[in-house]
Amino acid sequence: MKRIALTATTDLSFDQRMQRIAAALAEGGYDVWLIGRALPHSPPLQPAPWHQVRLPCRHHKGKLFYLEYNWKLWRLLRQLEWDAIAAADLDTLLPAALVASAKRIPLVFDAHEHFTEVPEVVDRPLVRWLWERVARFGIPRARLAYTVGPRLAEVLGRTYGRPFEVVRNVPVYDERLPVRTRPPEPPFVILYQGALNEGRGLECAIEAMALLPDAFELWLAGEGDLSAALRQMAAASPAAARIRFLGRLQPAVLRKLTPEAWLGLNLLENKGLSYYYSLANKAFDYIHAGVPALHPDFPEYRQLVSEHGTGLLVERLDPALLARTVEELARQPERWQAMHHRCLELRRRLCWQHEAEHLRALYARLWA
Template identity: 45%
Template sequence: MKHIVVTVTNDLTYDQRMIRTCSTLVDEGYRVTLVGRVLEESGELIDRSFLQVRLKCNVNNGPLFYAEFNRKLLLYLGDVDFDLAVACDLDTILAVTRAAKSQGVPFIFDSHELFTEVPELDGRNLVKSVWSRIGKICIPAAARCYTVGSSIAAELSRRYGKTFEVVRNVPVLSHDGIHSWEERDAVIFYQGALNAGRGLEVLIDCMAEIDGYELVLAGEGDLSHTLRQRAQEKGLESKVQFLGRISPGQLPELTGRARLGINILEPRSKSYYYSLANKFFDYMQAGTPSINMAFPEYLSILSKDKTGITIDALSTDKMTLAIKSIIEDQGLWSRLSKNCDLAREKYCWEKEKEVLLKIYEETLRN
């Protein structure tokens, strides 16, 4: 049985993409190990069909963390026999490249984003240049490369002279019926990290102008405390609810009970501009109309499958108008929700996984 080792830097608990990927590979007959890290706040892992390993680091952010994690990952990989390794993003690729070369086996590069263009690297030219250099050294050595959307694939191919295929971050097809307007709660729902650049400050401010609805945010991040404080300072505690981190298994029910899903980003980086977020498809699977940014990937899909609307800029006025245009027009909401129902068989993991399995099968065969 071929052994595949997949590597990430998160704590494995909430990474829906990697849980789907690893489970699919196991179902196909591979032995899979997913390697990440353990954090102070990490809870117990849920038993899954693949082995889960979490490395402990003494430093958990900044350059020293990445250096320590890659050193420990390299040591771990040196003690494991495997037939294929997978580096998820640039932060694991150094160790994976060296380990794969040492064992004489191929590796795959799975890019979840345009790593060198994330907002966290704005103004940090030295750090950005280091990551770019790592990419130019390691990515050409990969047997195959893939990413989450066509726009990022084109940009990565241009930068690194390597073909990037597309495996979209879509959910498993839901066979549950879609809840009607009357069956849903008066909830505006956001799932994802509470980080800078997500437009969450604007979203909270909008609630001052929206009556009869509650904004529910599922997730945590760098702005967790700041956003809670903002809601309190503006007297919106009764309109804004923070759920904290929610397990992937709980999200579909929450999403399916909301009347509106939010998928917004500030156009402050190429990584955001070219993004195709999993929440966009999660809302679609739940039959929940969504508000999205007028970025290339969303415009392309929504021009054909009208499951939501877009806004061209983030401001309290524009966001408030967009929200009201859906929650105050039940006819529009019903049309968008019906379109979600029609589209969810097209954008589901059952179809997307065939692309993934072909990449892995061909890599191991060659």
């Protein structure tokens, strides 16, 4: 049985993409080791048919975290024998590439985003230069590279001069997943799920709530760098009573919660190519829950909405425009119902079962 290390800097309890990849490879007969980080409040890991390793760190953010985590990851990877090492994003690529090269085994690179183009990096020249050096060192050494969407695959392929495959970040199709069976009634829940980080349009969403009537509520499921600032902003809003922070939820809890929403939020600022060419997992999570969503007018979301009619686009992040778009949809229940049904019809086509087969075929080629 071939042993594969999957490396990430995330808390494994909440990283749905890494959980799905580990499950797909384990089902394919591989001995999978999923390696992530331990945070002070990480919940206990749930039993799984693959190994799960959490690396504890004294530092939890900034350059000291990355240095400490990469050192500990390098030591772990060096100690054990592997048949392949798969690095998720640039922040685990360096130790993965070094050990894979030393052991003369295949290196795999899984780009969840265009790392040097995320808002936290793109405006910091030295930080961006350092991560770009990691990318230029590691990515050409990968025998297999893949990312979350076709547009991003094209951009990364041009940037690093090698092909990138596409493995979409879509949910497992589960016909048992609860979905709404009756037209929604007030309060109309607008749900955001994901990190509370820069560039996600969350300030705009909170400001828009003050322009919307009492029939609307905003639920934010997640935590991040802006958690404290957004809570302060919401507390000062005239709509404070209609803005709820749900915290970071386990994926199973989130799957049950999402169908309660009337509208999903996937708002992004055009801060770097990573967001502009993104295809976020939340876009598909909303679809699988039967929830129409509001997306930025970026290429992947434009194609998703134009082809499948599962949501709406906003041209810019403006509270008045956002509030107007939401109210217009609320006045057209038949339009919402049509989007809802299109979401449900699309679930069988855009699901992890198809992506898992493709993923296993890609990995099988490593040793062909």
